[in-house]
Amino acid sequence: MTRRSSPILQVALPVPLRRHFDYLAHEDMPEKFLQPGMRVLVPFGKSTQQTGIVIGASSTSNVAMHKLKRIIKVIDHQPLFDPAHFELLRWTSEYYHYPLGELLFSTLPVALRNGKAAELPSVVVWKIRVPLNDQRPAIPVRARKQQALFDLMQLNACGLSEQELTSNFANWRGPMQALLERGLVESQSRPASTAANNHAAIKVTLNEEQQHAFDVIRSDLSSAKRFLLDGITGSGKTEIYLEVINHIVRQGKQAMLLVPEIGLTPHFIARIRERINARLVVLHSGLSDSERLQSWLEAREGCADVILGTRSAVWTPLKAPGIFIVDEEHDPSYKQQESFRYSARDIAILRSNYANVPVILGSATPSLESLHNVDLDKYKRIVVSGRVDNAVLPDYHVIDMRTRKASNPLSEPLIIAIRKVLEQKKQTLLFLNRRGYSPVLMCHHCGWVNTCSRCNLPLTYHKQRNLQICHHCGSQARPAPACPECHKAELLQIGYGTERITEVLADLFPAATILRIDRDTTRRKGSMENFVDRINSGEADILVGTQMLAKGHHFPDITLVGIIDADRGLYSADFRASERMAQLITQVSGRAGRAKDPGMVMIQTHFPAHPLLTTLLQHDYHTFARLLLQERKSVNLPPYSYMALLRAESFEQNMPVTFLHTAVTLLNNQTTELEISGPFPAPIEKRSGKYRFQLLLQSDNRMRLQKALLAWVYDLEHLPLGKKIRWSLDVDPQEML
DNA sequence: AGCACGCCGACT
DNA sequence: GTCGGCGTGCTC
Numbered sequence: 087m088t089r090r091s092s093p094i095l096q097v098a099l100p101v102p103l104r105r106h107f108d109y110l111a112h113e114d115m116p117e118k119f120l121q122p123g124m125r126v127l128v129p130f131g132k133s134t135q136q137t138g139i140v141i142g143a144s145s146t147s148n149v150a151m152h153k154l155k156r157i158i159k160v161i162d163h164q165p166l167f168d169p170a171h172f173e174l175l176r177w178t179s180e181y182y183h184y185p186l187g188e189l190l191f192s193t194l195p196v197a198l199r200n201g202k203a204a205e206l207p208s209v210v211v212w213k214i215r216v217p218l219n220d221q222r223p224a225i226p227v228r229a230r231k232q233q234a235l236f237d238l239m240q241l242n243a244c245g246l247s248e249q250e251l252t253s254n255f256a257n258w259r260g261p262m263q264a265l266l267e268r269g270l271v272e273s274q275s276r277p278a279s280t281a282a283n284n285h286a287a288i289k290v291t292l293n294e295e296q297q298h299a300f301d302v303i304r305s306d307l308s309s310a311k312r313f314l315l316d317g318i319t320g321s322g323k324t325e326i327y328l329e330v331i332n333h334i335v336r337q338g339k340q341a342m343l344l345v346p347e348i349g350l351t352p353h354f355i356a357r358i359r360e361r362i363n364a365r366l367v368v369l370h371s372g373l374s375d376s377e378r379l380q381s382w383l384e385a386r387e388g389c390a391d392v393i394l395g396t397r398s399a400v401w402t403p404l405k406a407p408g409i410f411i412v413d414e415e416h417d418p419s420y421k422q423q424e425s426f427r428y429s430a431r432d433i434a435i436l437r438s439n440y441a442n443v444p445v446i447l448g449s450a451t452p453s454l455e456s457l458h459n460v461d462l463d464k465y466k467r468i469v470v471s472g473r474v475d476n477a478v479l480p481d482y483h484v485i486d487m488r489t490r491k492a493s494n495p496l497s498e499p500l501i502i503a504i505r506k507v508l509e510q511k512k513q514t515l516l517f518l519n520r521r522g523y524s525p526v527l528m529c530h531h532c533g534w535v536n537t538c539s540r541c542n543l544p545l546t547y548h549k550q551r552n553l554q555i556c557h558h559c560g561s562q563a564r565p566a567p568a569c570p571e572c573h574k575a576e577l578l579q580i581g582y583g584t585e586r587i588t589e590v591l592a593d594l595f596p597a598a599t600i601l602r603i604d605r606d607t608t609r610r611k612g613s614m615e616n617f618v619d620r621i622n623s624g625e626a627d628i629l630v631g632t633q634m635l636a637k638g639h640h641f642p643d644i645t646l647v648g649i650i651d652a653d654r655g656l657y658s659a660d661f662r663a664s665e666r667m668a669q670l671i672t673q674v675s676g677r678a679g680r681a682k683d684p685g686m687v688m689i690q691t692h693f694p695a696h697p698l699l700t701t702l703l704q705h706d707y708h709t710f711a712r713l714l715l716q717e718r719k720s721v722n723l724p725p726y727s728y729m730a731l732l733r734a735e736s737f738e739q740n741m742p743v744t745f746l747h748t749a750v751t752l753l754n755n756q757t758t759e760l761e762i763s764g765p766f767p768a769p770i771e772k773r774s775g776k777y778r779f780q781l782l783l784q785s786d787n788r789m790r791l792q793k794a795l796l797a798w799v800y801d802l803e804h805l806p807l808g809k810k811i812r813w814s815l816d817v818d819p820q821e822m823l
Numbered sequence: 824a825g826c827a828c829g830c831c832g833a834c835t
Numbered sequence: 836g837t838c839g840g841c842g843t844g845c846t847c
Contacts, residue, residue: 094847096847097847099824099846099847100824101824101825101846102824103824103846105847106847107846107847108847109847110847128847129847130825130846130847131824131825131826131827131845131846131847132825132826132827132845132846133825133826133846136825136846147847148847149847150847153847154847155847188824806843809843809844810842
């Protein structure tokens with residue numbers, strides 16, 4: 087037998103190119119040491135070295151042999167993920183038509199992208215030695231310390247690190263040495279884990295509905311079953327999640343729980359800790375690079391039982407996946423809106439498929455996609471309709487703003503209601519999805535509006551910081567003292583943001599404690615937790631907030647919810663706007679009357695007779711959703727068809743359109759099978775100085791759309807104009823912005 | 824993307 | 836004379 091020539095390694099690199107690069111392995115490096123999923127250091131282009139990931143091996147290459155370079159070194163001893171996870175990443179790359187190299191790197195923790203070792207630091211762990219026979223040496227009655235230490239160790243079957251021992255047992259080394267000599271314990275080196283095993287004490291009895299939901303899920307844990315847990319706010323979905331997670335963990339498997347935003351993690355951490363005896367890790371953007379790496383590795387090694395995280399956590403490899411849970415599955419933040427535009431909810435479903443374990447999608451306001459999948463029998467819907475503690479659903483009051491003074495953002499009935507709630511020492515939540523002081527600054531004399539020069543849109547005035555800020559590109563400017571056009575110094579603040587509403591409230595209710603909760607006031611780490619504490623302690627009287635406040639939080643003392651402006655979403659260019667509006671109104675309303683006190687929701691609108699609004703308020707979210715689904719069906723919009731959006735932007739005004747026109751011609755042979763609309767300007771036509779256009783592709787056949795995209799993206803990449811502008815493909819777009 | 828090569832304008 | 840502007844092309 088002749089010795090095989092050293093294999094050619096196919097390496098994916100973090101570059102926006104839809105292809106891999108071939109490298110020669112070291113002669114002295116047996117093939118088994120180079121498996122797909124391992125990182126390697128390679129020379130690339132003009133840069134001396136670059137981290138890449140091996141995606142395959144071959145004995146041949148399309149590139150001339152003399153052009154092939156040799157890899158510099160192998161970073162990993164073992165692949166970063168198992169073949170199934172790698173397969174999932176490959177599939178995702180094809181589905182979203184996103185280059186595999188960039189995709190692989192974007193799903194890794196930053197530390198691993200930068201070539202850090204994928205190893206947990208090791209620590210010495212002491213654990214009880216399993217006796218060969220049933221005879222275990224006895225501890226003398228007098229040796230109280232040894233017995234106490236032994237008892238402690240028995241509670242921690244996985245072992246205790248020396249650090250944990252020190253903090254739990256003073257002067258443990260002496261007694262430990264004695265136990266070691268008796269052959270009762272042993273020490274070993276094992277990866278350091280921060281996923282400490284906690285000792286949950288609180289037991290909760292599920293109510294009948296919750297128990298039923300749990301039973302349904304439990305009866306089908308060994309297949310990739312998809313459950314839609316459809317439960318109104320306050321129905322106790324979290325209890326069901328916790329029960330399922332506990333069940334999964336007891337079977338020695340891992341549970342992944344995704345939440346839509348980072349602000350919800352502290353609450354879930356607390357709930358999991360008090361209920362489940364499990365090793366928990368958290369993954370979200372608030373962690374440092376090394377913390378993220380640690381959590382990622384612990385999930386992969388199986389040192390963590392529960393993985394809690396936001397969108398990007400969905401990419402964490404698991405050793406023994408048992409279940410995937412997506413809380414508030416309808417939430418738009420599961421969709422990444424830049425670079426790699428994936429949906430974490432859809433990836434969770436895909437992962438359940440690959441792992442052959444169930445996925446639970448939970449929501450009080452399920453997305454139309456999910457409801458449609460229930461209709462198609464792809465998801466099993468489990469309804470939880472009752473509120474725990476017999477809390478009742480709130481009363482809705484629609485306030486017609488047309489009959490009121492335009493200058494007053496808060497209507498008289500709302501003010502009276504707030505006053506009453508203050509007297510009762512309860513809390514009010516006012517919802518306004520617009521931060522800042524006022525969204526428009528206009529000259530009283532000539533009508534000049536202060537706009538962002540890079541986006542052509544009005545700048546939002548922030549009073550506290552005395553800045554005009556563009557909410558689209560972030561640019562800032564000091565407000566001008568006078569109109570630059572007519573030089574008159576009478577500038578009007580038009581409209582209200584959370585900052586200004588807070589000011590109005592402080593005027594009306596000087597004795598009340600008012601908290602403003604939006605991205606501006608929660609920027610600092612821990613500030614959201616601080617707010618939550620102040621609300622729960624009863625210190626706060628009135629909360630003014632953006633959608634941050636609408637998501638998931640449980641504030642038992644809120645009895646009044648005011649929606650200051652329900653009109654955005656009734657008339658919008660985006661076909662999903664009405665779905666979003668209904669979800670937001672329902673979610674915010676769900677914050678009212680969660681405990682014993684009945685709640686009231688007051689909705690201010692200029693369109694009290696709008697059919698969408700009346701359907702939502704006179705019936706419920708589900709009736710509304712049915713209506714929307716009918717509408718979508720009649721005009722063939724998702725979920726009854728599939729979309730892909732090609733976006734193009736450039737500082738040159740004409741280039742994006744030219745590019746998109748060329749893109750259309752490349753599709754010509756398939757135009758009969760696809761519906762193509764555009765190119766048309768993006769809803770925000772100019773942003774950060776770039777002109778933005780898009781092209782919409784639609785088909786009622788997903789495969790056909792996918793097939794067209796495959797060749798198209800390849801052609802686009804090789805288009806000369808494609809290198810001059812920035813373009814991206816958004817498969818299953820969620821927002822048209 | 825990231826980097827170098829390359830060919831035209833205002834500076835010590 | 837040169838420093839540097841960013842267009843163009845390539846990366847195994």
